Amino acid sequence: MGYEYEDLDDSQFERLAVQVMRKLFGAGVQDFAAGRDGGRDALFNGTAERFPSTAKPWTGKTVGQAKHTNALNAHYSDPDFSGMAPSSVVTKELERIKKLVQAGDLHNYILFSNRRLGAITSSDLTKRIAIEAGLAEEHVFLAGIEFLDQMLHEHRDLLTLARIDPVDGPLVASSHECAEVIIAIAAALAASPTVEPQEPVDRVSYAEKNRLNGMTEDFAAELSRRYL
Numbered sequence: 001m002g003y004e005y006e007d008l009d010d011s012q013f014e015r016l017a018v019q020v021m022r023k024l025f026g027a028g029v030q031d032f033a034a035g036r037d038g039g040r041d042a043l044f045n046g047t048a049e050r051f052p053s054t055a056k057p058w059t060g061k062t063v064g065q066a067k068h069t070n071a072l073n074a075h076y077s078d079p080d081f082s083g084m085a086p087s088s089v090v091t092k093e094l095e096r097i098k099k100l101v102q103a104g105d106l107h108n109y110i111l112f113s114n115r116r117l118g119a120i121t122s123s124d125l126t127k128r129i130a131i132e133a134g135l136a137e138e139h140v141f142l143a144g145i146e147f148l149d150q151m152l153h154e155h156r157d158l159l160t161l162a163r164i165d166p167v168d169g170p171l172v173a174s175s176h177e178c179a180e181v182i183i184a185i186a187a188a189l190a191a192s193p194t195v196e197p198q199e200p201v202d203r204v205s206y207a208e209k210n211r212l213n214g215m216t217e218d219f220a221a222e223l224s225r226r227y228l
Contacts, residue, residue: 005114013068060107117144
């Protein structure tokens with residue numbers, strides 16, 4: 001059973017992606033404050049410690065991006081995400097990626113998203129990004145749910161490092177759970193004993209209570225002015 005990434009917010013998912021990159025590239029992975037990032041959520045400049053392998057690591061400037069969705073069962077192949085239309089997420093991001101490549105600020109690109117990634121989609125989308133951005137295919141990597149689940153399995157401290165606590169997440173209640181609560185309340189109300197009517201109880205006057213408590217007239221008057 002994988003992690004329910006859709007319950008995270010965008011900033012939590014970005015922090016998780018940054019921590020995954022630090023596990024793969026090193027402590028020098030830099031994250032950016034919220035706002036216009038120019039196509040970058042994380043940046044590493046140097047030689048990766050272990051990505052894509054220790055034998056042949058990426059070198060140069062590696063840019064990481066995180067694209068989060070709250071949708072259930074989302075896929076990389078969804079048209080609104082990776083389609084050829086100008087409005088798709090990937091199409092929009094490619095414009096920023098190309099500018100970074102042309103400026104010499106991007107040599108490797110890794111995209112994180114909490115979407116399922118099939119083999120055919122991975123191959124086709126990697127080729128598209130590589131061709132349009134002007135990169136070699138081996139310098140483009142797509143990380144989907146399957147990759148993230150594997151990283152969380154190998155590195156149990158990732159959620160802690162990303163400051164993700166289940167308590168901070170949204171309250172998710174199923175319709176069955178809500179129905180159980182409603183039925184339990186109805187049963188409790190039906191089983192409640194009948195309350196016998198109570199006779200009115202004579203109350204001590206304000207003046208008498210003040211006398212019994214030894215309260216001065218000035219203090220009693222001030223309390224009355226404020227609260228009564």
